[in-house]
Amino acid sequence: KQEVTQIPAALSVPEGENLVLNCSFTDSAIYNLQWFRQDPGKGLTSLLLIQSSQREQTSGRLNASLDKSSGRSTLYIAASQPGDSATYLCAVNDNAGNMLTFGGGTRLMVKP
Amino acid sequence: EADIYQTPRYLVIGTGKKITLECSQTMGHDKMYWYQQDPGMELHLIHYSYGVNSTEKGDLSSESTVSRIRTEHFPLTLESARPSHTSQYLCASSPDRFYGYTFGSGTRLTVV
Numbered sequence: 001k002q003e004v005t006q007i008p009a010a011l012s013v014p015e016g017e018n019l020v021l022n023c024s025f026t027d028s029a030i031y032n033l034q035w036f037r038q039d040p041g042k043g044l045t046s047l048l049l050i051q052s053s054q055r056e057q058t059s060g061r062l063n064a065s066l067d068k069s070s071g072r073s074t075l076y077i078a079a080s081q082p083g084d085s086a087t088y089l090c091a092v093n094d095n096a097g098n099m100l101t102f103g104g105g106t107r108l109m110v111k112p
Numbered sequence: 113e114a115d116i117y118q119t120p121r122y123l124v125i126g127t128g129k130k131i132t133l134e135c136s137q138t139m140g141h142d143k144m145y146w147y148q149q150d151p152g153m154e155l156h157l158i159h160y161s162y163g164v165n166s167t168e169k170g171d172l173s174s175e176s177t178v179s180r181i182r183t184e185h186f187p188l189t190l191e192s193a194r195p196s197h198t199s200q201y202l203c204a205s206s207p208d209r210f211y212g213y214t215f216g217s218g219t220r221l222t223v224v
């Protein structure tokens with residue numbers, strides 16, 4: 001059974017720092033991987049989707065990489081802003097099924 | 113903007129009441145999902161549907177039921193709500209896993 005782990009669980013940084021959020025998964029036979037953002041008490045907003053054949057995807061200040069063989073993905077946030085404060089979730093879509101397995105998330109706080 | 117809508121946004125009800133959480137999408141997606149998320153905890157799949165008249169239970173056992181009579185609607189029903197059902201319920205849809213998943217804003221349910 002696929003297991004997804006996100007490290008760190010919480011992160012507090014001053015505004016302007018570049019930061020990296022980590023996601024690891026136990027079964028490398030994935031179809032794709034999706035990063036989401038969740039604000040407190042709200043739904044999920046999709047940030048980036050990486051197919052298993054891709055190495056990275058970029059959107060604005062966000063860059064997500066995928067190393068399928070080692071079971072890892074990273075989300076890089078450049079020049080962090082207070083508005084980036086949220087929980088970031090990594091979700092894996094396995095080859096075998098058609099549903100997402102989520103990590104526990106990283107709670108990010110960016111201080112002005 | 114997400115084209116998947118959940119109502120109500122918040123709901124407080126008494127024990128023993130029957131409730132239906134609504135989820136609608138205007139994107140014509142065949143695949144729809146219900147996830148449950150306790151505060152500060154991971155998302156767990158409770159129901160999914162691959163199309164009209166198709167419903168399946170997810171990984172997390174739930175006393176709720178779902179129906180899929182129309183492509184755009186995927187309501188979730190609790191016949192007799194209990195305090196243990198207090199949680200956030202998130203609906204998602206996808207045309208195909210290649211394109212990733214879109215989530216609604218969620219329904220925060222409190223049973224007193």
